Amino acid sequence: MNSSVDKKKELGLWLKLLLTKHGLRQNKLAAELGVTCQYVSQICVGKTSLPLNHFDRIHKLLLSQGASDDDLKKLSYLYVDSRVSLPDSMQISNDDYYHLLQELKGYVEKERVINACLETAVGTRNYDDAMQAILNTISTYAARQYCYIYRYEPAAVRLMYSWHAPDVPPVKGFELIDLPTPTLWDKTLEAHELINIYDPGETQLVPRDIAELFRRNNFRAVLGTGLWADGRLYGFIILASLKQIRRFSELEERVVLSAARVIQLLTERQTAAERQERAQAETDALLHGMPFPAFRFGETGELVSLNTAGEQLLGSSAAELCGRDVTDLFGVAPDSPFPVTLNLNGKSCSLSAVRQGEHTFYFCVPAMA
Known part of the structure; x- marks a missing residue:
């Protein structure tokens, strides 16, 4: 096969043959996939790429119709061959393609599990765990990869983790930074040692020694970008040799988007947390x-902060009072009609409540005679 167009055509012809062999009309397949008949027709003539999720459903449908294992393996072979970029010298058998496809399909499920782990890590603001989870995401999808995660702080860059598959032979120039995983790198790069790498339309910020490896070994930066989170810039570099990697363009895109989503999530949550902290500081001031x-109660009804006048009114310090609820402190229910008149420490006062966002503010003023 001389081109990707030829590969798509051969895949389409084999798919059409299998559909006919098992009595499946194109309109039935279109209904199963939730697409138009024209879309299926274009796939069968090689004019449209077949997405992974659609291929998976076609594979299962043919299996349910009694398609033989050899027929399905050939379909898998043709599908992967239409999507993967391999050097001409690399020979992979039909069975190898079939197993590669299973790994590709399995990633979809792994992604869901990993994203759930990331949510937990981010929710607890444990960014190192989140970074490690991203690393795991990256390392699940390819057999021959070099992955690096670094953290940029105001004065320096620290490589946090590096990963490579155990079956990857040593590459000249990687002795310096090819470390077991997970590991913290003990070398710190000064900020001025950073250089920009131009890579498919984007300027990337990459440590100098990694950039040198990039050039010497003909590596391609699949992802070399970063965003601010937790007051730091977290960056990702995935270096892959075109001579070694079995590259799935669709899966690669999934990994990039997955990492980008996590970084975006980290950034958004950090920004939101900082904004909330600033708002609370301004409110407390x-x-x-x-x-x-004056008293501020949290979302679950516990006292969060109070002023000096509040401490004097209740006769206790903030350390002793915070955490108690409104009923415990004032003897009134949170849903009581306010204002209410109270007698606190022999003083008659009017208690008013104002709800603002997640917090409720209570104010005590001398009761009107």
Whole structure:
């Protein structure tokens, strides 16, 4: 096969043959996939690429119709051959293609599990765990990869993790940074040692020694970008030799998007947390500046902060009072009609409540005579 177009045509012809062999019309396949008949027709003549999820459903449909294992293996071979970029010298058997396809399909399920782990790591603001989870995401999808995750801080860059498959033979120039995984790299690069690499339309920020390896070994940076999170810039570099890697373009895109989503999530949550912290600090400053007793309660009804006048009114320090609920402190239910008149420490006062976002503010002022 001389081109990707020829590969798509051969895949389409074999698919059409199998559909006919097992009595499956193109309109039935279109209904199974939730697409138009024209779309299926274009696949069968090699004019449209077949997405992984559609191929998976076609594979299962043919299996349910009694398609032989050899027929399905050939279909898998043709599908992978239409999507993968391999050097001409690399010879892979039909069975190898079939197993590669199974790995490719299995990634979809792995991605869901890994993303759930990432959500947990990010939710607890344990960014190192999140980085490790991303590394695991990357390392599940290819048999021959070099992956690096680095963290940029104001004065330096630190390589946090590196990974490569155990079956990858040593590559000249990798002695310096080819480390077991997971590991923290003990070398720190000064900020001025960073250089920009131009890679498919994007300027990438990559440590100098890794960039040198990139050039010397004819590597391609699949992903070499980063975003701010937790006050730091987390970056990803996946280096892959075109002579060694079995590359799936669709899967590669999934990995890039998955890592980008996580970094975006880290950034958004950090930004939101910082914004919330600033808002709470401003609110507490306002609270402490009030001349009358003022109290801020959290979402679950516990006292979060109060001013000095509030401490004097209740006769205890903030350390002793915070964490108690409104009923415990004032003897009124949170859903009581406010304002209510209270007698606190012999003083008659009017308690008012104002709800703002996740917090409720209570204010005590002397009761009207």
